[in-house]
Amino acid sequence: MSELLALDKVTAGYGDSIVLEDVSFSMKEGDSLALLGRNGVGKTSLLVTLMGLTRLHSGSIRWCGGDIVRVPTYRRAHAGLGWVPQERYMFPSLTVEEHLTVVARGGEWDLPKIYKIFPRLEERRNNMGNQLSGGEQQMLAIARALMVSPRILLLDEPMEGLAPIIVQELLRVIRGLVKDMGMSVIVVEQHARMALSLTQRAIVLDRGRIVHDSDSASLLADGEKLDRLVAVA
Incomplete structure (x- = not known):
């Protein structure tokens, strides 16, 4: 399958303040990614950067093979983000x-x-x-x-503050989108094990940098490593 999204050495933030540093990864059609890490490490900022709402200091963002660094937010949405x-x-x-x-x-x-x-x-x-x-x-x-x-769904803390019965309903829907419909997703979620159960791949951020990149199943199976990386259950 063709490349859908690719970040190459992205350094971005708000004004002169840098939040993300040297971030690189790519996704193909149908890929699903859990974006994990402690509070304040840049997870939401990464999604916001994909939507064009931060200042890009360096690096490139490609969408369906084309550079979107200068593409405004509404056009990114129209293009499938x-x-x-x-x-x-x-x-x-x-x-x-x-x-x-x-x-x-x-x-x-x-x-x-x-x-x-x-x-x-x-x-x-x-x-x-x-x-x-x-x-x-x-x-x-x-x-x-x-x-x-x-073409890709960016979910920022979709389960935050919700009752368990609603969480289960949303999990059912997101799992159906990913596994049954093959939709590409990036899930930012504090409940790491929940996010890993929904996705194929996991990236962990720390201080704005990628410190771990693996398939979700192997990280989910290694509870000690998971707890060390994200410090949440």
Whole structure:
């Protein structure tokens, strides 16, 4: 399969402050990646950099073979980068269905398909974004990203602060996207074992640098190494 995404010696941050340093990795269509590490090591900044929202000091980012360093965020989204930010960004003046239709771009995903994997959103389709529970907002954030028919889904802490029953529901959906539909994903998640169970490959960041790169299964099987690298269960 052809290369989908490639970072080569990326150093990036906010203004003059450097958060990521010399980061290199690549992904092909259908690859799934767990992005792990302690708090504050640059995981979210890496996703934000992929969306063009940090300052790139050096290095290159290629998408489907083309350089996207100077491509604005909205064009990256149109090109197939589907971002689900940690903050979710619900619009209080839009209903659930309006959140979905306003970003729809045609292609593989439409309302019936979204409602099939998230039946709760169909039940709440006339509710405003700020009338949803935290779990429902997270479902909507993922569904909204899917409605742009992304080629890769960037998930930033999708399970944070959610009830166990909602976590299980989201795990089912993400696992289905990855394993049944072959969608490319990058998952940033503090619950390392959960992220590893969803993905094929794992990268661990420390102080903005990649300190570990392996298949997810081998890291999941080595509990001592995992705990040493990420210090979380």
